[in-house]
Amino acid sequence: MSGRTVAIVGGLTLLFMLLASALSVYNTQQEAITLEGNKLYSTASIRVTGDPREIVRKARTLGPETRIYVQLPGEARVRNLLVDDPTGLNLPLHEGRPFRAGEEKAAIVGAAIPVVDRDGREYFEYDGEIYEVIGRLGAGPDSLLAADVLLSDPARAFDGSGPIVVDRVDAYARYVENFGSQGVARMNEDTNRRTNIDFVSPLLLGLGTAIVTAGAVFTGMLAASLLQRRHHVLHLLGHRRLPVQARSVGQLGLVAVMAGLPAFAAAVLAGDPMVSGASVLGVEALVASAVVVSFLTAAHLRRPVAPWS
Amino acid sequence: MELVFDLRRNWLILTCKALAWALLAVTVFNIASFAQSTDTAINRSFSAEAETNMYQLVDRLADPEDFYEFRQSRTNLEQLGAFYDELNEADEFDLLSVFDQPVPVRDFRGNETFDAGYGTEGSVGGPYTDEVGRRVQDVKAVQLNQKAFDFYRLAVSEGTPPDWGDVDYSDGAVPVLLGSSYAGVYEVGDVIDGNFYTLPMRMQVTGILEEEASLYYQGEMNFYLDHHLLIPYPPSAEQFAAQDQVFYGILYFAMVNADIAVPRGLSTDQVLGELAEASDHSGFEHYAVANLPDYLLQFSLVKSIIQDNLALVQGIGVLLCLGVLVASGFANAQLLRRRQAKALAFWRLGYSRGAIRRMLLLTALVQYAAAAAGTAVGLSLLPQASPAGLWSAAGVLVLLVSVDAAHESHLLRRLIDHTSGRMGT
Numbered sequence: 016m017s018g019r020t021v022a023i024v025g026g027l028t029l030l031f032m033l034l035a036s037a038l039s040v041y042n043t044q045q046e047a048i049t050l051e052g053n054k055l056y057s058t059a060s061i062r063v064t065g066d067p068r069e070i071v072r073k074a075r076t077l078g079p080e081t082r083i084y085v086q087l088p089g090e091a092r093v094r095n096l097l098v099d100d101p102t103g104l105n106l107p108l109h110e111g112r113p114f115r116a117g118e119e120k121a122a123i124v125g126a127a128i129p130v131v132d133r134d135g136r137e138y139f140e141y142d143g144e145i146y147e148v149i150g151r152l153g154a155g156p157d158s159l160l161a162a163d164v165l166l167s168d169p170a171r172a173f174d175g176s177g178p179i180v181v182d183r184v185d186a187y188a189r190y191v192e193n194f195g196s197q198g199v200a201r202m203n204e205d206t207n208r209r210t211n212i213d214f215v216s217p218l219l220l221g222l223g224t225a226i227v228t229a230g231a232v233f234t235g236m237l238a239a240s241l242l243q244r245r246h247h248v249l250h251l252l253g254h255r256r257l258p259v260q261a262r263s264v265g266q267l268g269l270v271a272v273m274a275g276l277p278a279f280a281a282a283v284l285a286g287d288p289m290v291s292g293a294s295v296l297g298v299e300a301l302v303a304s305a306v307v308v309s310f311l312t313a314a315h316l317r318r319p320v321a322p323w324s
Numbered sequence: 325m326e327l328v329f330d331l332r333r334n335w336l337i338l339t340c341k342a343l344a345w346a347l348l349a350v351t352v353f354n355i356a357s358f359a360q361s362t363d364t365a366i367n368r369s370f371s372a373e374a375e376t377n378m379y380q381l382v383d384r385l386a387d388p389e390d391f392y393e394f395r396q397s398r399t400n401l402e403q404l405g406a407f408y409d410e411l412n413e414a415d416e417f418d419l420l421s422v423f424d425q426p427v428p429v430r431d432f433r434g435n436e437t438f439d440a441g442y443g444t445e446g447s448v449g450g451p452y453t454d455e456v457g458r459r460v461q462d463v464k465a466v467q468l469n470q471k472a473f474d475f476y477r478l479a480v481s482e483g484t485p486p487d488w489g490d491v492d493y494s495d496g497a498v499p500v501l502l503g504s505s506y507a508g509v510y511e512v513g514d515v516i517d518g519n520f521y522t523l524p525m526r527m528q529v530t531g532i533l534e535e536e537a538s539l540y541y542q543g544e545m546n547f548y549l550d551h552h553l554l555i556p557y558p559p560s561a562e563q564f565a566a567q568d569q570v571f572y573g574i575l576y577f578a579m580v581n582a583d584i585a586v587p588r589g590l591s592t593d594q595v596l597g598e599l600a601e602a603s604d605h606s607g608f609e610h611y612a613v614a615n616l617p618d619y620l621l622q623f624s625l626v627k628s629i630i631q632d633n634l635a636l637v638q639g640i641g642v643l644l645c646l647g648v649l650v651a652s653g654f655a656n657a658q659l660l661r662r663r664q665a666k667a668l669a670f671w672r673l674g675y676s677r678g679a680i681r682r683m684l685l686l687t688a689l690v691q692y693a694a695a696a697a698g699t700a701v702g703l704s705l706l707p708q709a710s711p712a713g714l715w716s717a718a719g720v721l722v723l724l725v726s727v728d729a730a731h732e733s734h735l736l737r738r739l740i741d742h743t744s745g746r747m748g749t
Contacts, residue, residue: 027654034647041640052629064447159625177445200443204546206629208536209365211708215358219637222351223644226344230651233340237658
């Protein structure tokens with residue numbers, strides 16, 4: 016690859032990786048704002064009244080990503096969060112980390128919640144038991160969640176008082192379809208209702224993704240056209256096409272790795288609990304593979320340069 | 325003819341550019357429509373006038389026996405009414421009287437989402453037969469005074485707000501408003517046969533509230549009224565007939581348990597002074613007042629959530645704009661590289677710079693038109709109408725076109741300058 020080709024392809028790849036990372040960060044932040052404005056519930060959440068044991072047992076069958084919020088007795092806003100797979104949940108945090116799958120006896124608390132310091136670790140005490148504080152709720156210390164506590168304690172799954180909130184995509188339809196509509200209510204106290212953000216945001220993500228995808232595909236095709244003559248000359252010189260292309264793909268991959276570094280470094284250096292280097296790497300890998308796939312497709316589809324033209 | 329050659333040779337780059345531009349213009353339209361919607365939400369519920377200190381006024385007759393005793397005396401109730409009237413007429417602050425007593429409605433037409441128990445700790449009660457043998461259902465309702473209606477900027481999307489001065493329960497009829505979800509269930513002009521604190525009431529629907537109408541109630545900023553029936557309080561708590569003493573006894577207590585919105589310049593002592601004065605004048609003294617710092621806290625935090633969303637959306641919009649601009653720049657460089665031989669051939673044939681530029685800009689025009697057409701198609705697929713959004717989308721296209729035309733001309737000029745310099749002409 017000539018320096019010029021590397022500059023063009025690398026520059027474009029860098030640009031679209033930055034945009035893709037920005038979109039992924041946007042998505043996380045937007046979800047966190049939505050949760051913060053609605054007591055941590057998504058807009059699809061439902062409230063179910065009835066026997067807590069029965070409801071929790073039913074809701075657990077709706078899939079590992081189903082979040083079940085059980086309000087625990089007492090004056091404080093202490094909720095027990097039951098979820099088997101918490102990876103899709105972008106809790107608004109300003110410190111620490113979210114719950115891990117299967118984590119027990121852990122707490123995420125708001126800034127106004129008193130905690131006990133023991134051996135450099137913070138603990139929250141509830142009903143005679145202590146929970147290690149692993150994160151701080153809310154986008155900042157001043158937040159609608161400053162007085163909220165979230166526990167992860169399967170042992171208290173059935174201790175709920177009052178309605179239980181079941182939250183997942185299509186929660187209402189899924190729950191009613193399986194268990195009937197008795198005691199099930201849609202919730203509607205979310206701040207997002209005040210504006211059309213719930214309509215605009217997914218559209219924005221879709222359009223942004225379309226721009227990035229079109230850009231990545233274009234970059235791959237451009238790389239194919241820039242390398243076309245070189246491939247052909249090498250072929251005429253007796254090299255087999257596949258190894259030549261494989262070599263170019265390797266070089267493209269190297270360029271993509273270099274182009275991916277800035278966004279990844281920025282994500283790691285930001286130190287924001289909401290921005291993870293891993294998720295940035297994930298979207299960068301997607302962009303890189305779009306570039307490579309479109310490069311290979313274009314390289315194969317292109318008519319070879321007519322000899323002597 | 326050159327146009328056709330150029331389009332055939334460079335269609336891929338041109339299509340990608342036009343597509344990215346159209347996508348960006350549609351994105352900008354969306355962002356502008358969201359900015360507008362944010363603006364509306366802020367003006368409606370988070371205006372500077374609503375940024376007040378909030379106090380809570382309650383009666384101190386918590387014991388049911390005291391409460392019952394008190395209401396047996398007409399004098400007591402008249403004092404209570406006079407106390408309410410003086411506070412309601414005060415100019416220094418707004419007495420926001422709101423209460424959510426459900427109302428049994430006869431032969432109710434709506435579904436369970438309007439039921440008083442829906443979504444609460446209780447459960448949906450559904451229709452039942454009342455003491456006099458009628459099929460009724462308890463539905464969500466909110467009673468409020470005009471000060472509260474105005475303070476929370478409630479407005480109707482259909483019909484008219486009630487004529488507050490004419491609200492009078494004594495003839496058994498009252499104008500009511502319905503939350504936006506009632507559209508299609510009841511219509512303006514319908515009469516709902518209800519029962520309000522034991523008093524049969526013909527409820528004449530005068531209007532339907534705007535969507536997502538909300539107010540601050542019992543510590544909740546996001547108390548939406550879409551599924552509620554709104555009953556206006558009478559303008560004053562003065563007169564009542566002897567046989568309705570039970571009804572008015574309960575009503576006046578509901579009215580006096582209110583929030584007080586106090587401009588931030590007024591101190592707590594001044595508020596307490598006003599209340600003491602009203603108490604002296606009226607003779608009612610079983611009240612207590614508490615500060616509600618939670619209101620201002622929620623006010624600013626909910627407002628900032630809305631604004632954070634806007635900042636986030638605008639931020640990603642700016643990034644996408646920059647990205648598309650930079651990508652277009654790359655595309656232009658690549659385009660010119662592919663046209664280099666042709667442009668220089670024309671130059672050596674004696675074509676002027678202007679003529680060559682026009683030739684190349686002609687293809688660019690086709691691409692601009694394609695981007696505009698793509699944008700039009702994209703916008704026609706969107707449901708929301710937003711004049712500001714249309715202007716913004718047009719604005720971003722004009723920006724892209726001018727930057728792009730300037731950039732292409734610049735690249736071409738540089739190429740020709742470079743070549744002519746090298747050729748020594």
